[in-house]
Each structure stands twice: as C-alpha cells, then as structure tokens.
Amino acid sequence: MRKLYSYLLAIFLALPLLTACSEEETPDLDYYNWAQRNTTYFTETLSEAKAAVSAAKAAYGADWENHCDWRVFRTYLKTDNSDVATTDSICAKVIERGAGAGCPLYTDSVRVNYIGRTMPTLNYPEGRVFDHSGIYSAPEDVFNPQFSQPTGLLVSNTVDGFTTVLQHMHIGDRWVVYMPAEMGYGNSDINAVIRGGSTLIFDLQLVAYCRAGSSFYEQSAQ
Numbered sequence: 457m458r459k460l461y462s463y464l465l466a467i468f469l470a471l472p473l474l475t476a477c478s479e480e481e482t483p484d485l486d487y488y489n490w491a492q493r494n495t496t497y498f499t500e501t502l503s504e505a506k507a508a509v510s511a512a513k514a515a516y517g518a519d520w521e522n523h524c525d526w527r528v529f530r531t532y533l534k535t536d537n538s539d540v541a542t543t544d545s546i547c548a549k550v551i552e553r554g555a556g557a558g559c560p561l562y563t564d565s566v567r568v569n570y571i572g573r574t575m576p577t578l579n580y581p582e583g584r585v586f587d588h589s590g591i592y593s594a595p596e597d598v599f600n601p602q603f604s605q606p607t608g609l610l611v612s613n614t615v616d617g618f619t620t621v622l623q624h625m626h627i628g629d630r631w632v633v634y635m636p637a638e639m640g641y642g643n644s645d646i647n648a649v650i651r652g653g654s655t656l657i658f659d660l661q662l663v664a665y666c667r668a669g670s671s672f673y674e675q676s677a678q
Contacts, residue, residue: 485577485578485579486577486578486579486580486584487577487651490651490652490653490654491637491643491651491652491653492653493575494575494636494637494653494654494655495636495637495653497575497576497655498542498634498635498636498637498655499542501547501634502528502542502545502547502634504526505526505527505528505547505548505549505634506528506547508524508525508526509524509526509527509528511524512524512526525549525550526547526548526549526550527547527548527549527550527624527631528545528546528547528548529545529546529547529548529620529621529624530544530545530620531544531545531546531616531617531620531639532562532616532619532620532623533616542636543636543637543638543639544638544639545636546617546620546621546633546634546635546636546639547633547634548621548631548632548633548634549631549632550629550630550631551630551631551632551659552628552629552630552661553628553629554625554626554627554628554629554630554662555626555627555628556626556627556628556629556662557626558626559622559623559624559625559626560611560622560623560625560662560665561611561623561667562611562612562619562623563611563612563667563668564610564611564665564666564667564668565608565609565610565611565665565666565668566608566609566610566611566622566662566663566664566665567606567607567608567609567662567663567664567665568589568606568607568609568622568660568661568662568663569589569590569598569599569604569606569607569630569660569661569663570587570588570589570598570607570658570659570660570661571585571587571588571589571593571595571598571658571659572585572586572587572588572656572657572658573585573586573656573657573658573659574586574649574650574654574655574656574657575654575655575657583657584649586647586649586650589604589605589606589607590603590604590605590606591605595659598659599630599659599661604663606663606664611623611665615635615639615640615641615656616635616638616639616640617633617635617636617639617640617656618633618635618658620639621633621635621658621660622662622665625660625662626662627662627663627664627665628661628662629661629662630659630660630661630662631659631660631661632657632658632659632660633657633658633659633660634655634656634657635655635656635657635658636655637652637653637654637655637656639656640654640655640656641654641656
C-alpha cells in the first residue's frame, strides 16, 4: 500500500511539469515568431507596391496615378533629401478614389471611417480586427453612409504612419494602408492583439477635414 501511495504521489507532483512541457511544445501559431514574420510581411508588401508604381510610371509617365492602385509614401518626419529605410515608408492600395481637391495638413482635424487589423494569420486570414469606427466592425457597416459613424481625430495626434497617410488623402478616398511596426507602436505590446513588432493594416476612408478655426462642413464642400 505504501508503494502505491508513493507512486500516486510522484505522478501528482509531476503533473505541473508535464503541463508546462505540453504548453511549451504547442505555441500560439498565430503569434509564433511574430516580429520577424511581420517584418517579412511588410517588406514583401512594400516591394509589391514599389514594383507596381515603377511599372505604372514607366508606362504612363506623369499620369501614372490614374493607372495604378498602389501608393508609397515616406514618413512625414523625413525630408525629401533624407535617407529612407524600409521602415521609414508606408504603402497603400486604393479601394475608392475620392473627388476632393485638397489634402489635410498636419495641423488639421479629420473625420474618418476605418478598420484596423493585424497581419493575416492562420486563424485570421484577413487579419485580426483591433479597432474600428462606429458600432460594428463589418466593412458593410463601417463604410455604409447610412450606418457609418466617423471618428474625429487630430492629424498630428496619431501614430506616424497614420499621420503620414492622412496628409496624402482626398475626401472620399478609401485606401488599405500598410504600416511597419516602426511607424505604428514599435516593439511594445499594446494589448493581446497588437504585440510588439506588429504591422498595422488600416482600411481607411477620409470623410472630411478642416483647418483650425473652420468647420468640417465648410471644408468638405470645397
């Protein structure tokens, strides 16, 4: 009986160790090697965008933007003469082209519809939603004029990638924007979804903007 008791006690004491080993052997595949995978994902997306832009410029010259859905922008923090690394750029794919004539300035306020996602993974093939405007996260709600609830923001009070792209958009533009971690939240874990090193993907629509001292309605009509 004493031998049986000793055997059962040994198994009981070993259970935490077995559980720990099991957890170590089955990592979260969505976030495994997360930062490196995000770096690769953004680099490949940026390369695709640059190739499309180069081909359009070669074929259409100054009219290339009307024949290409990709855009590439350097961070607003860099001057035209600054050296630019991969992590100093963002890229965007045009979904809808707006009719507005001007673009927001750094000191402007904006109203936007948006859905923020992380990089696509096995369990989230379209990327995991971490934020959105309005009540519901489905695109048919966020971007539907009847149901949308645009969010008001200061252009200067967002992450670098968001601040950069807003200064290139026209009212009515809807772009899918890809930002490297360095132009988002860097290596910090923001929450359970946005881990350090996360590429940020925003489905973003500029609804209105205004200069300091004027109203959105006046500016939107221009």
